[in-house]
Amino acid sequence: MFWTALSMGALAVAELVALLVLARLLSPNEFGLYAAALVVIKFSAIFEGLGVAPAIVQRPELEERHLRVGFTLSLILSIFVAGLVWTTAPAIADVxxxxxxxPVVRICCIIFLCQGVAMVAQACAQRALRFRWLAAVDACAFAIGFVIVGPVLAVLGFGIWALVGALVTQHFVRMLAILVGQSHPKRLMLERRAIGELLYFGGGFTLARIFNYLASQVDRLVVGRWLGAEALGVYSLASQLMTTPAVIVGQILDRVLFPTMALVQQEQTRLARAYRSSVAACALLVLPASVVVAIVAPEIVLVLLGAGWQGVVAPLQILACGMLFRTSYKLSDSVSRATGVVYARAWRQAIFVTAVALGAVIGQSWGVTGVAFGVVAAVATNFMLMAQLSLRVTGLSWFEFAAAHFPGIALAGVVGSGVWVTADLLRQAQVTPLTILLEVALLSCAAGLVLCSVLPALFLGRDGRSALRLVAGMAPWLQRSRPG
Structure with a gap:
């Protein structure tokens, strides 16, 4: 978890710096084309591999035939998807x-081939829990692509191709590094039994992934259709401000927990303990943060977006209330995939899409805030459905599940009360929004540390104290792990 979080944090900072540099060298039109190409590529990537890599990670007993068949399937599927996108690129551009x-989309098709070649090797590395190595590969590949190649091409006047070249270079370097650093059988093979075993899991995984993608987009479609472009702009910014941190935390949790839980999927006691601890840690971090964001949302909007975006405040506050549901359900997602119940997961994601659509359609009668309420209700529904599935496969009770959230709720209540009073006093004193944010951040962090130190049984709970002991024990391990 530590190495994955460090990698994603470093990548986020590096991406911001690289984009700021490239923004000074390229035009908005070129960035717009690049963004449109990414939408096409990311949607098409859902179908690439058909869940073969996660199937390899999840299999309780992995044989050489699974690796050979998985490698063959990943090559075939990546070539098929690349060919399909290449052929339909003009039609997509017309639409x-x-x-x-x-031409931009066509060149980006190289990415599918790179991902297909490296897919099984990456799955083997995840199965072996080589998170530190994978983090280093991701960081180096991004640096070569977007810190070196992209700016150089932009300075030389390649325009949009500077961004495309950076992206293709990143994936190509990553493919080479993973293939060299993680060995696996590469002789091609197609065996009916192994294909069925891999694609049974992969089919359910892909279905759920499609529904998940639709759930993330259908609310925007409803807002654009019924409330217009201006309302869509307000809602999109509020949603992005709220969902980006949740997505990053969810990705960190999922990258680590899915392969880790897959290793102990047949040991229900260990699986239940891992799930309960993860839920408790997530509540402890996310609940206080969501309360603080809801309180200082006006200052967040003023500092990040400016005075012309006051309409973002209300939907941001409402969406902040659903931050735990949006983040914690990722844990249930990891458990369901680790234990192979992918079709039970898929139909729950189908209900999630329907709930988001209904919530948004009903809520649009009350404007953007109504849509935000409807979406939070849908996310909460999905959270409960996925929790029920996780409790079923882990044997954990609803009482234990609820108890895991109590320390986070207590900490959020006390910290939130202090932040509310402090923010109100600072506003009355007409302190600048940036100063309010800085003082609230310091207060909430200090208050959280003091409360957890003075009353650990109440504000950390059993799982929180266990996690704290684990983090404290990492210091000598990190010291030993330094190179040289």
Whole structure:
């Protein structure tokens, strides 16, 4: 978890710096084309591999035939998806009314081939829990692509191809590094039994992934259709401000917990303990943060977006209330995939899509805030459905599940009360929004540390204290792990 979080944090900072540099060298039109190409590539990537890599990670007993068949399937599927996107690129460009998009999308098809070749090797590395090595590979590949190649091409006047070249270079370098650093059988093989075993899991995984993608987009479609472009802009910014941290935390948890839980999927006691501890840690971190964000949302909007975006405040506050549901359900997602109940997961994600659509359609009668309420209700429904599935496979009771959240709720209540009073006093004193944010951040962090130190039984709970002991024990291990 430590290495994955460190890697994603470093990548986020590096990406911001690289984009700031490239923004000074390229035009908004070129960035727009690149963004449109990414939408096409990311959606198409859902179908690439059909869940073969997660199936390899999840299998209780992995044989050489699974690796050989998985490698063969990943090659075939990546070539098929790349060919399909290449062929339909002009039609996609016509639909989006961006004639310059077709050649950009076609060159980006190289990414599918790189991912297909490295797919099984990456799955083997995840199965072996080589998170530190994978983090280093991701960081180096991004640096070569977007810190070196992209800016150089931009300075030389390649325009949009500087961004495309950076992206393709990143994936190509990553493919080479993973293939060299993680060995696996590469002789091609197609065996009916192994294909069925891999694609049975992969099919359910892909279905759930499609529904998840639709759930993340359908609310925006409803807002754009019924409330117009201006409301869509307000809602999109509020949603992005709220969902980005939840997505990052969820990705960190999922990258580590899925392969880790898959290793102990047949040991229900260990699986239940891991799930309960993860839920408790998530509540302890996310609940206080969501309360603080809801309180200082006006200052967040003023500092990040400016005075012209006051309409973002209300939907941001409402969406902040659903931060735990959006983050914690990722834990249930990891458990369901680790134990192979992918079709039970898939139909729950189908209900999630329906709930988001209904919540958004009903809520649009009350504007953007109504849509936000409807989406939070849908996310809460999905959280409960996925929790029920996780409790079923781990044997954990609803009481134990609820008890894991109590320390986080207590900490959020006390910290939130202090932040509310402090923010109100600072506003009355007409302190600048940036100063309010800084003082609230310091107060909430200090208050959280003091409360957890003075009353650990109440504000940390059993799982929190266990996690704290684990983190404290990492110091000598990190010292030993330094190179040289």
């Amino acid at each position: 989006l009314r961006l004639p310059e998009l077709a």
